[in-house]
Each structure stands twice: as C-alpha cells, then as structure tokens.
Amino acid sequence: MQKEISGEALLQIADETVFDEDVLLLWILVWSELVAFGILLTAFLIMSGVYAEDFGLARIHLNPGLAAANTVVLITSGWQAAIAAQRRATPSKARVPLCLAAAFGLLFVLIKCIEYAGEFRYSFDATFSHFFQLYFLITGFHLLHVAFGSVVLLLVAWRLARDNILLITTLWHAIDLVWLVMFPIIYLV
Amino acid sequence: MYDARFPLLGTFILVLILAIGGVVFATLSDGNLIVIGAVLLIAFAKARFVILDFMELRHGQRGMALALLAWCALLLLAALARPLLVSTLA
Numbered sequence: 001m002q003k004e005i006s007g008e009a010l011l012q013i014a015d016e017t018v019f020d021e022d023v024l025l026l027w028i029l030v031w032s033e034l035v036a037f038g039i040l041l042t043a044f045l046i047m048s049g050v051y052a053e054d055f056g057l058a059r060i061h062l063n064p065g066l067a068a069a070n071t072v073v074l075i076t077s078g079w080q081a082a083i084a085a086q087r088r089a090t091p092s093k094a095r096v097p098l099c100l101a102a103a104f105g106l107l108f109v110l111i112k113c114i115e116y117a118g119e120f121r122y123s124f125d126a127t128f129s130h131f132f133q134l135y136f137l138i139t140g141f142h143l144l145h146v147a148f149g150s151v152v153l154l155l156v157a158w159r160l161a162r163d164n165i166l167l168i169t170t171l172w173h174a175i176d177l178v179w180l181v182m183f184p185i186i187y188l189v
Numbered sequence: 190m191y192d193a194r195f196p197l198l199g200t201f202i203l204v205l206i207l208a209i210g211g212v213v214f215a216t217l218s219d220g221n222l223i224v225i226g227a228v229l230l231i232a233f234a235k236a237r238f239v240i241l242d243f244m245e246l247r248h249g250q251r252g253m254a255l256a257l258l259a260w261c262a263l264l265l266l267a268a269l270a271r272p273l274l275v276s277t278l279a
Binding site: 049081188189 | 197198200201204205208209210211212216225228229232235239240242243244245253257260261263264265267268269271273274275
C-alpha cells in the first residue's frame with residue numbers, strides 16, 4: 001500500500017534538502033579557509049627555517065602577552081558561539097550568546113590593533129622584513145576574518161534563523177581553530 | 190540544572206587552563222625541544238576540544254572531525270620538525 005505524503009511533510013523534506021546543501025557549502029567554505037591558512041603557515045615555517053636567525057630576532061619584538069590575552073578572548077567567544085549553536089532549536093534563546101560571541105570577537109580586533117601599533121615600526125627594518133611581511137599577512141588575514149565574522153554574528157543575532165546560527169557558529173569555530181594553531185607557531189616555538 | 194544554565198562550561202574551563210598552561214610552558218622553553226613538543230601538544234589538545242565539543246562533532250560526522258584534527262596535527266608536527274631540522278643543519 002502506497003503511503004500518502006502530506007504537503008507539509010513534502011515541504012519539510014524540501015527544507016531539509018536545502019539545509020543539507022547549505023551544510024555542504026559551509027564545509028567547502030571552512031576547508032577553503034583551512035587550506036589557505038595551511039599554505040600560509042607552511043610558508044611561515046619554511047621561511048623561519050631558511051631565515052632562522054632573522055626570524056628569532058624579529059620574534060623578540062612581538063607581544064606574546066597580548067596574543068595570549070587574545071587567545072583567552074577568542075576561546076570565550078567560541079564558547080558563547082557553541083552555546084548559541086546548542087540553543088538553535090529555539091533561536092530566540094541564541095540571541096544573547098551570539099551577541100556576546102560578537103562582542104568578544106570585536107574585543108579581539110581591538111587588542112590585535114593595539115598589538116600591531118607596537119610592532120608596526122619594526123616592519124621597516126630590513127633584517128625583519130621577511131618575518132613581518134608574513135606575520136602581517138597571516139595575522140591580518142585572520143583579523144579580517146574575525147572582524148567580518150563578528151559583524152555576521154551580530155546580523156544573525158538580529159535576524160534569527162536556525163540554519164544561519166549553525167552556519168556562522170561553525171565558521172566561527174574554524175576561525176578560532178586557525179588561531180589556536182597559528183598562536184604557538186608564530187609566537188611560542 | 191547547573192549544566193543547563195552553563196552548557197559547555199567544563200570544556201571552556203579546560204581549554205582556558207590548557208591555553209594558559211601552554212603560554213607558561215612556552216616562557217620556560219628556551220629552545221628545549223621537549224618543552225616545545227609539550228606546547229604543541231597542548232595546542233593540539235585545545236583544538237581537539239574545540240572540534241569535538243564546540244563544533245559538536247564528538248557524536249557525528251566522524252570523518253569531518255578526523256579531517257579537522259589531521260589539519261591541526263600536520264601543521265603542529267611541521268612546527269615541531271622546524272627546530273629539529275634547523276638544529277640538524279646548523
């Protein structure tokens with residue numbers, strides 16, 4: 001006996017199919033970011049091997065304290081984003097954590113700009129040029145992602161939708177993940 | 190009840206402790222390969238918690254979780270290989 005499918009059920013199936021396609025697009029976006037950062041970080045590691053002495057000297061002028069503070073800020077932001085994702089079944093409950101995640105993201109941008117202000121003058125030194133070119137390229141590219149992501153988090157908090165919450169929070173965790181790997185490579189080891 | 194008000198708090202605190210621990214270890218490293226290895230291992234542990242708990246991949250999409258963990262592991266292993274190569278070539 002053939003089972004009849006109601007119009008509502010058909011709409012739900014269609015909605016889920018669109019959502020699956022959105023998730024696929026999301027992972028393609030996430031991996032395009034990870035591949036780009038992977039290439040940049042590999043270039044940094046190779047250059048730090050080739051110009052080991054220059055990179056060692058240039059690294060002295062970085063501010064790992066501010067970068068460590070930014071790690072705490074981004075982890076806190078990621079935690080709030082994860083809470084928002086958990087509450088996506090009831091989107092109105094995700095508004096506050098989304099706004100908090102965006103606020104911590106913007107705090108990250110502010111701290112990074114303060115850090116840049118102290119480091120920028122060293123980038124004109126010929127000895128440090130290889131290091132600072134890559135440093136500003138990699139961390140600047142990441143900073144743009146954080147700034148853009150914060151704005152999108154706020155937009156999603158304004159126009160709440162279950163699918164959008166999952167999309168932006170997953171992308172936000174990918175940006176978080178890049179920083180967690182980038183931080184020890186550039187500042188610590 | 191506690192967990193409902195503060196979901197994922199345990200993971201958050203653990204990742205924070207690891208982040209602070211990694212920085213403390215790094216200040217003590219002074220080029221010591223074992224300490225560098227520990228710092229990179231801590232970074233991997235942080236990334237693992239973000240992937241499995243924050244990205245909700247602990248109980249589903251196992252392949253995606255493994256791929257993300259592999260991305261982190263490859264870069265951190267390359268970071269560990271760099272001082273080894275530099276000290277070998279020097």
